[in-house]
Amino acid sequence: MQHSLPRPRRSVLFVPATNEKAIAKLAQLACDTVIFDLEDAVLPEQKAAARDRLAKFFAERPAGAREYVVRINGLKSPWGADDLAAASGWATDGVVLPKIETPRDLLEANDVLDEADALDTLKLWAMIETPRALVNLAAVAELGRDPSARLSCLIAGLNDLAKDTGVRLTPDRRYIQPWLMQMVLCARAGGIDMLDSVSNDFRDLDAFAAECGEAAAMGFSGKTVIHPAQIGPANAAFSPSVEALAEARAVVDAFALPENTSSGVISLGGKMVERLHLAEAERLLARAAQLESLRH
Ligand SMILES: CC(C)(COP(=O)(O)OP(=O)(O)OC[C@H]1O[C@@H](n2cnc3c(N)ncnc32)[C@H](O)[C@@H]1OP(=O)(O)O)[C@@H](O)C(=O)NCCC(=O)NCCSC(=O)C[C@H](O)C(=O)O
Numbered sequence: 001m002q003h004s005l006p007r008p009r010r011s012v013l014f015v016p017a018t019n020e021k022a023i024a025k026l027a028q029l030a031c032d033t034v035i036f037d038l039e040d041a042v043l044p045e046q047k048a049a050a051r052d053r054l055a056k057f058f059a060e061r062p063a064g065a066r067e068y069v070v071r072i073n074g075l076k077s078p079w080g081a082d083d084l085a086a087a088s089g090w091a092t093d094g095v096v097l098p099k100i101e102t103p104r105d106l107l108e109a110n111d112v113l114d115e116a117d118a119l120d121t122l123k124l125w126a127m128i129e130t131p132r133a134l135v136n137l138a139a140v141a142e143l144g145r146d147p148s149a150r151l152s153c154l155i156a157g158l159n160d161l162a163k164d165t166g167v168r169l170t171p172d173r174r175y176i177q178p179w180l181m182q183m184v185l186c187a188r189a190g191g192i193d194m195l196d197s198v199s200n201d202f203r204d205l206d207a208f209a210a211e212c213g214e215a216a217a218m219g220f221s222g223k224t225v226i227h228p229a230q231i232g233p234a235n236a237a238f239s240p241s242v243e244a245l246a247e248a249r250a251v252v253d254a255f256a257l258p259e260n261t262s263s264g265v266i267s268l269g270g271k272m273v274e275r276l277h278l279a280e281a282e283r284l285l286a287r288a289a290q291l292e293s294l295r296h
């Protein structure tokens with residue numbers, strides 16, 4: 001069976017649009033997506049120069065499969081409207097809206113892009129990092145069902161969420177888990193990707209790898225990262241494991257046996273396996289093949 005898979009977003013690297021050294025380093029890095037940040041990582045007096053820098057980057061956009069998106073300033077901030085107007089003409093794959101609160105925030109940005117005749121391939125992403133965004137999450141994510149709304153991906157923004165709610169971010173993330181699971185659920189209901197938040201402690205890679213493993217088990221599509229050292233662990237956690245691939249191949253092989261071709265359910269290794277597991281196995285194998293092809 002053929003599977004058309006969405007692009008992988010295992011590791012999504014934030015890069016301050018003002019950091020020349022970091023931009024120069026991108027060619028050496030294996031992240032699936034880059035988010036150039038015009039918002040919190042850029043000082044007010046550097047906003048205009050940062051925007052100019054991205055205009056230059058996109059005018060000379062490097063070839064290749066990697067996805068590049070831009071986090072603009074909030075549309076209620078002094079810079080947001082200019083950022084969005086500029087980005088609508090760039091060869092960017094997407095615009096990330098920070099601190100959204102309601103579906104209307106996305107629809108307004110979408111109207112601006114439509115009026116500017118931005119390409120249909122330019123998608124909207126949104127940070128889920130305000131209490132109101134969390135409360136309105138299902139309605140926000142539902143926009144993913146309407147292709148004309150352009151919504152492609154949501155990102156958990158736990159630094160802002162902690163600031164605005166008072167929730168404590170502990171290493172085991174126990175207090176924030178219910179909200180994270182709600183994000184995954186709503187994003188999946190809307191048919192879009194959900195990315196886990198950044199981890200600020202970029203030197204503790206063991207803790208980071210554990211957090212990535214947990215995020216993958218929770219159903220996230222990938223992890224946002226802030227430092228090159230975090231890319232490898234994120235890619236590893238969100239790639240199919242050797243064990244999962246072996247299991248998937250066994251399921252495919254079992255259903256291909258002549259005695260099983262007309263069975264809806266079979267027994268394999270003492271477990272019930274249905275055709276939905278076959279579809280899942282085929283999807284996993286297709287993802288592995290896709291990742292392999294992207295490496296070349
Ligand atoms: C966190 C950092 C400021 C640390 O930078 P630095 O001290 O320079 O780290 P290193 O010396 O270890 O860097 C080693 C080399 O790697 C390059 N580097 C570092 N970071 C990046 C990067 N993000 N992309 C590409 N390259 C990077 C350095 O230039 C060094 O290169 P070289 O010398 O040639 O070997 C820094 O990592 C950083 O600024 N990270 C991104 C911060 C950011 O974008 N923040 C905003 C997004 S997170 C957010 O907003 C959260 C959300 O909204 C919420 O609410 O939760």
Ligand SMILES: [Mg+2]
Pocket residue numbers: 040098127129157159160
């Ligand atoms: Mg934030």
